[in-house]
Amino acid sequence: MKIQSILIAASLVLCSGSAARAASKNTEEAQSFYDRGMKVYAVDPGASLDLFIKAAKKGNIEAMVRLGYCFQTGTGTPVMPKAALNWYTKAAKAGNIAALYEIGSIYETGLFKIAPDYAKALEWFGKGISNHSLKSCEALTRICASCDDPEFHDGEKAVYYAAGLRRIDARNAAYFDLAAAAYARNLDFNNAVKAASQAIALSSLEDAPGRRERKENYENGIPFPPVASNAWILKAAANNNMWAMLQLADRYDDNLATTYDPAIARAWYEKAAEDGSAEALLQLGNLCFQGQGGDVDFKKAFWCYSKAASAGNEDAYGPLARMYVGGRGTHQDFDQAIEWYQKAVDADLREYNFHLRALKNRQRILKDTSPEDLYAAAQKILTDKTPNDKGEVPTFSQKTWKIMPLYWLAAEQGHLESMKKMGDLYFYGKHYFVRQGEVDQTTGGVGSDYRKALDYYHQLSRRGIECPEQERCAELYRIELKEQREKMQKKEHDKKRMTAKEAAESRKS
Numbered sequence: 004m005k006i007q008s009i010l011i012a013a014s015l016v017l018c019s020g021s022a023a024r025a026a027s028k029n030t031e032e033a034q035s036f037y038d039r040g041m042k043v044y045a046v047d048p049g050a051s052l053d054l055f056i057k058a059a060k061k062g063n064i065e066a067m068v069r070l071g072y073c074f075q076t077g078t079g080t081p082v083m084p085k086a087a088l089n090w091y092t093k094a095a096k097a098g099n100i101a102a103l104y105e106i107g108s109i110y111e112t113g114l115f116k117i118a119p120d121y122a123k124a125l126e127w128f129g130k131g132i133s134n135h136s137l138k139s140c141e142a143l144t145r146i147c148a149s150c151d152d153p154e155f156h157d158g159e160k161a162v163y164y165a166a167g168l169r170r171i172d173a174r175n176a177a178y179f180d181l182a183a184a185a186y187a188r189n190l191d192f193n194n195a196v197k198a199a200s201q202a203i204a205l206s207s208l209e210d211a212p213g214r215r216e217r218k219e220n221y222e223n224g225i226p227f228p229p230v231a232s233n234a235w236i237l238k239a240a241a242n243n244n245m246w247a248m249l250q251l252a253d254r255y256d257d258n259l260a261t262t263y264d265p266a267i268a269r270a271w272y273e274k275a276a277e278d279g280s281a282e283a284l285l286q287l288g289n290l291c292f293q294g295q296g297g298d299v300d301f302k303k304a305f306w307c308y309s310k311a312a313s314a315g316n317e318d319a320y321g322p323l324a325r326m327y328v329g330g331r332g333t334h335q336d337f338d339q340a341i342e343w344y345q346k347a348v349d350a351d352l353r354e355y356n357f358h359l360r361a362l363k364n365r366q367r368i369l370k371d372t373s374p375e376d377l378y379a380a381a382q383k384i385l386t387d388k389t390p391n392d393k394g395e396v397p398t399f400s401q402k403t404w405k406i407m408p409l410y411w412l413a414a415e416q417g418h419l420e421s422m423k424k425m426g427d428l429y430f431y432g433k434h435y436f437v438r439q440g441e442v443d444q445t446t447g448g449v450g451s452d453y454r455k456a457l458d459y460y461h462q463l464s465r466r467g468i469e470c471p472e473q474e475r476c477a478e479l480y481r482i483e484l485k486e487q488r489e490k491m492q493k494k495e496h497d498k499k500r501m502t503a504k505e506a507a508e509s510r511k512s
Contacts, residue, residue: 030061030062030063032061033057033058033059033061033062033063033066034058034063035058036054036055036057036058036061036063036066037054037055037058037063037065037066037069039054040052040054040055040058040066040069041069044069044079047079048073048078048079048080049079049080050079051079052070052073052079052080055069055070055073056070059090059093062097064094064097064098064099067090067091067093067094067097067099067102068090068091068094068099068101068102068105070086070087070090071087071088071089071090071091071094071102071105072087072105073087074086074087074090075087075091075105075109075114082114082115084109084114084115084116084117085117087105087109087114088106088109088117091105091106091109092106095130100131100134100135100136101136101138103127103128103130103131103134103136103139104127104128104131104136104138104139104142106127107123107124107125107126107127107128107131107139107142108124108142110123110124110127111124111128111142111145111146111150121146121150121152121154121155122155124142124146125143125146125155127139128140128142128143128146129143132164137168137171140164140167140168141168141177141178141181143160143164144161144164144165144168144181144185145181145184147160147161147164147185147188148161148165148181148184148185148187148188149181149184149188149226149227149228151228151230153230153231153232153235154232156188156231156232156235157188158185158186158188158189158190158191159189161181161184161185161188161189162182162185162186162189162191164185165178165181165182165185165186166182168181168182169182174205175205176201176202176203176205176206176207176210176214177202179198179199179201179202179205180198180199180202180214180217182194182198183195183196183198183199183202183217183218183221183227184226184227186198187221187225187226187227188226188235190235190238190239190242190244192221192222192224195221196218196221196222199214199217199218199221200218202214202218203215203218223245223246224239224244224245224246224247225246226246229246231247231250235247236250236251237251240271243278245275245278245280248271248274248275248278248280248283249271249272249275249280249282249283251267251271252268252269252271252272252275252283252286253268253286254268255267255268255271256268256272256286256290258481258484259481259484259485259488264296265290265295265296265297266296266297267296268286268290268296269287269290269291269295269296269297270296271283272286272287272290273287276307276310279314281310281311281314281315281316281319282311282316284307284308284310284311284314284316284319285307285308285311285316285318285319285322287303287307288303288304288305288306288307288308288311288319288322289304289322291303291304291307292304292322292331293458293461294461294465299465300332301326301331301332302332302333303332304322304326304331304332305323305326305331305332305333306332307319308322308323308326309323311323312343312346317346317347317350317352318352320343320344320346320347320350320352320355321343321344321347321352321354321355321358323343324339324340324341324342324343324344324347324355324358325340325358325415327339327340327343328340328358328362328412328415328416329415329416329417330416335416337362337366337369337370338366340362341359341362341363341366344358344359344362345359347359357407357408357411358411360408361407361408361411361412362412364408365408365412369412374412374413374414374416374417374418374421375413375418377409377410377412377413377416377418377421378409378410378413378418378420378421380409381405381406381409381410381413381421381424384402384405384406384409385399385402385406400433400435403428403449407425407428407449409421410424410425410428411425414459419463419466419468422459422462422463423459423463423468423470425455425456425459426456426457426458426459426460426463426470426472426476427456427472428449428456429449429451429452429453429455429456429459430451430453430456430460430472430476431451432449432450432451432452433449433450433451435449453476453477453479453480453483454480456472456476457473457476457477457480460472460473460476461473
């Protein structure tokens with residue numbers, strides 16, 4: 004029995020020795036393949052892949068990471084996200100810390116058919132932090148403080164990890180950027196401004212302007228990027244954060260959203276306006292003018308537009324001029340209207356060119372011409388069949404730009420038939436005169452503008468006059484808004500993807 008035990012022990016020693024020699028041989032071969040691969044890689048990355056694969060299959064971790072990098076960046080091969088993840092995962096399981104970060108970065112930014120997945124990115128960056136990966140700590144802070152999905156924002160966690168980064172390197176401007184974003188996400192804008200100032204002090208001349216702009220946003224209570232969860236916005240708004248109050252108001256003022264409630268929007272615009280927001284004054288003026296979320300209040304609308312315009316909000320110039328044309332909420336003053344329309348045009352708000360010309364061309368006669376006379380003059384032009392110099396009778400559509408200024412001036416002074424004409428002209432657009440028996444839609448006329456059409460239909464509705472076109476106009480306007488928003492969101496999404504890709508490449512280089 005004793006002899007048998009000795010023989011078994013001897014056999015195990017021999018086996019373990021053989022296994023060790025085999026493992027050592029595999030390691031040597033793997034390293035040889037890897038070293039040869041690196042020499043080829045310097046000349047022809049594509050030709051080195053087979054050598055890296057042989058090395059990786061024999062357990063060389065550096066080869067696994069190199070393969071992950073090649074498939075991730077398209078070096079010597081097409082970009083292959085699944086292959087990159089596969090090799091990085093093998094390297095991570097073999098104990099490579101850098102691979103943990105690389106997997107997280109792929110999920111953070113997305114790669115071709117692999118969409119961004121912040122949950123998975125946080126999981127892998129968390130593993131990296133557990134293994135003392137500085138880059139993983141930086142990435143996790145970035146997601147918690149400034150990713151574009153508010154669901155993953157965590158101000159407290161971001162502040163905690165940002166503090167760790169600064170303890171490691173107190174001269175790194177990028178770490179102070181992260182700290183500033185983290186403080187802002189934690190609703191601590193005083194410290195956000197301080198951290199942003201330190202980032203500027205450590206910044207290069209090239210990067211300083213962008214950091215100054217970000218600091219200015221922090222001073223105005225705006226996080227980076229300017230997106231936030233509902234909970235964050237509600238908490239910030241309760242603390243009189245101007246940006247948050249406007250965000251809330253805009254959400255409730257969005258008639259495409261399920262949260263649409265103009266009464267709540269009006270209340271938040273009111274609160275922001277009291278704190279001096281020129282944007283809130285403009286939007287509050289619009290709601291008061293339209294009677295949305297409360298009663299029509301021309302006096303308050305005029306006051307809001309005046310304050311907003313005086314504060315430099317160029318978008319308030321046109322609405323303020325309109326109030327002077329119709330004498331709504333103030334006295335009628337065509338000279339003031341011309342002055343404010345001129346300011347709007349000078350600010351490159353081209354839609355007001357029409358209104359400015361309409362007033363200037365008739366400035367001398369307007370004070371002595373009633374809205375009824377303006378409407379009658381338009382009707383006369385419309386029915387006039389006198390031939391022009393070429394002996395041709397102008398079509399209805401060719402007369403558009405002669406009659407529209409007259410209808411508009413009458414409508415703005417409360418003439419109901421003119422309001423209906425303006426609404427229909429903007430609703431039907433080029434098709435308007437088809438109803439009059441004309442089939443030529445290629446000349447004259449005005450393009451459809453459902454927003455402006457609804458403006459006049461709403462005014463008539465408040466006076467008890469229902470327009471059959473109003474419901475369809477509102478529907479088409481919503482469709483138009485939705486299409487515009489989808490285009491804008493796609494553009495923003497593409498821009499974010501490109502920015503994320505550039506940032507990832509910058510970090511990798």
